[in-house]
Amino acid sequence: MTHDPLAPPTADDTRVHIVDDDDGVRQSLAALLLSRGHTVHTFAGGAAFLSQANLAQPGCVLLDLRMDGMSGLQVFEAMRQQGTVLKTVFLSAHGELASAVAAVKQGAVDWLEKPCDEQTLLAAVARAAHLSHEQAHHVQRRGLLLERWNALSPRQQEVARLLATGISSKEAARALAQRDPERPIDPRTVDTHRSAIFLKLDIRSSHELGMLVEDLGLSDTSSRIA
DSSP, X not given: XXXXXXXXXXXXXXXXXXXXXXXXXHHHHHXXXXXXXXXXXXXXXXXXXXXXXXXXXXXXXXXXXXXXXXXXXXXXXXXXXXXXOOEEEEEXXXXXHHHHHXXXXXXXXXXXXXXXXXXXXXXXXXXXXXXXXXXXXXXXXXXXXXXXXXXXXXXXXHHHHHHXXXXXXXXXXXXHHHHOTTSOOOHHHHHHHHHHHHHHHTOOSHHHHHHHHHHTTOOOGXXXXX
């Protein structure tokens, strides 16, 4: 049975990275999460985490806000710059509320004050892992669609951008002829291109084509018919 990438991950699917310079905190959190079936990796600092962890693999990061060396916010920013799909839950000590809230506004899933309530922690990890898997699925899907798009010929891409606006083959042929009078094209040829485009992109309608082009940011304003 295949796994649905959008389904909530089970404990066995969830990788949790604990980044905290307090040995006791790392050990207690790791023991709790391991007892619930999670895969756990621990790091005593941000630099070690960034150099050793697989940031392209979905999961959750429990990240201490204040550490020796790189701060939690610095680690979080480095993760953002690398385009990670990991989702972050910050761990903060008493008195760090403002920084924790700022981190959430920058894209962290949540922040928890130490010492953490077990059920609150587990719920935050589950939520972060689910969001991470959703993003990983989106990234994977976008890569597949781009690969299919790049398999189209330049002419097919040009036709596809026009058809994505919802116009007919006749209107597309007219627009292409106006754009390049030396290369006129008739509606039947546009229909042939349409069939090839749908086959290569694995879609069944111009509506699907329009959504794909929009999702990939490939819309061309010059393709719109006045």
